[in-house]
Amino acid sequence: MWSSRRKPGRRTERTSSPHEERTDTTDPGLSGCETTELTPPPSCCCHGNVPSKVPLGAGRALALGLAFRDHTNELRDVLMEIFYTSSYHHHHPAVVPTTPSPLHALRNKASEDDDLLLPYASSHGPSHSHRHVRDCQPVAHGNVTHETWPASNHTGLPAAESSVFVSDVAGGSRKVYGHMTVVHDPLRTVSVLEPGGPGGCGMNYRALVEETARAAGCLYAQNAGFFNTRSGECLGNVVSDGRVVRDSGGVQNAQFGIRRDGTLVFGYLSQEDVLDQSNPFVQLISGVVWLLRDGQVYINQSMEAECDKTNEMEGFHYFVNVLSARTAVGHDAEGRLVLFHSDGQTKERGMNLWEVAEFLKEHGVINAVNLDGGGSSTFVINGSLASYPPDRCKPDDRWRCARPVSTVLCVHPRRCQPADCSGHGECVDGRCRCQAGWRGDACDALLCQHTCGAHGVCTVNGCVCDAGWRGRSCDKLCPLGFYGRSCAEECQCEDQCPCDPITGSCTTNGLILRTAGRCLSRRMFPTWRRDEAHRDRTHLTERTWLIITVTLASLLLIKVVGQLIRSYRRSANERLLLSYQVSSKSQDGVCPC
Structure with missing residues (x-):
């Protein structure tokens, strides 16, 4: 479904989401195609694949008229054919014309590659080194020739949201x-694709963006890097899902890339930057002209950095200033990736790079790089063409055909890398949910990895220690009386406690003899304490204690x-005896004193 939002006096936008159920797979005002069937999705009529069951409506003809109002002679023939086909099939659905309609003949047509927009007349890119770019850039940037930004990772939102814009320019x-497409989780949902799939650049192959996007399951896709229109060779740096497809050898053109940790990179890179393996690129593509740097238009500085030949300067200025179809990529302050595509035809309609830069800046883009444009500029939604190709078709140049290109920027549903989570987990919403004992974004690392030390081996169940060692990190010797891997075996020696901790042998070497006594004592004392603790004891009651106390x-x-x-x-006896003695003396006449 499409929803319209209008801002008075400025522009009209239509927003789409590939996740919504809809009966029109492309924008009704721009695509030139109409269908009520979702399976299989038809290609755009500009390619010549028209659904035979559904007539083209007058509203689509009006949209074509608004888009190509400057081409009245050509448009007249197109409109007549559309109205004729619509009317004929509507009133005679069972009748098949004996003469094929020109619309059906479009299936055999191809692009003439006539709308060429080339930045260089001869070899692609400047001849000077990265050091020259570094030394000649504004002093405010120091020695840093590129900008980095952490990518957003909003997992609860759709992979991307795309809007159609119709805007005023040049006053x-x-x-x-x-189209402008905002990607919420670039690291997990954006890929640089080779033409036709892996190996396309190596074969100098060119493919329609539709074909490449459909095979890869892209929700949204647009053309990306430059290529040699004669040989089909991919130009610049190309890294696709972590694979280094092509190395430019240090050619100083503006680059866009995503590193393994999700960092977005825009600008000029040295050869060392490109090949850095501490945080390698998982996606990388070369453009021409750095449009925005840190929120400011950077085209003048970029022209100095990317064009060093006086005889080519005029052509490079033309490349920057001419109206044409354009493609670019950038990011906003939240780290969301922004894919930009504008329709056009070189020298007749579209935008120059100054207008593209200002448009992106107005919409909150911080850094942006220009990609291949002109007849290469293509935008695809769910495998169907959603843009107006400027190239004429051959052999019938009344029609427009999309151009086979090289690399493609693809926005796809969140995916796990690798898809099977290394065989140790399951992919849930683009993230690996690891099985017990495994960890990491790809479930490719054991939980105990790097913790078992020099005396153990990490397994799914944890560290398995070498013979004679134990502990979570296998850093402790076996206790006396045990031996083997992880000290799991008990010594079977007669009349002695210890054995060899590695083999379990009941040897009598010096170490074991010295430790035997200590081992026996350690075994005896706990046994004695345990026996004492469990021995029955007589306990006296309080009454008994009271009786004993009273008795005592x-x-x-x-x-x-x-x-x-x-x-x-x-x-008493002593007193009685004394009295008797006194009495006796008195009787004898002796004075008692």
């Missing part, structure tokens, strides 16, 4: 139209009383 004197106290009291009685009797 409102003309309108431009095209009574006995003690009886003993004390007996002692007192004996002492009293002894004292």
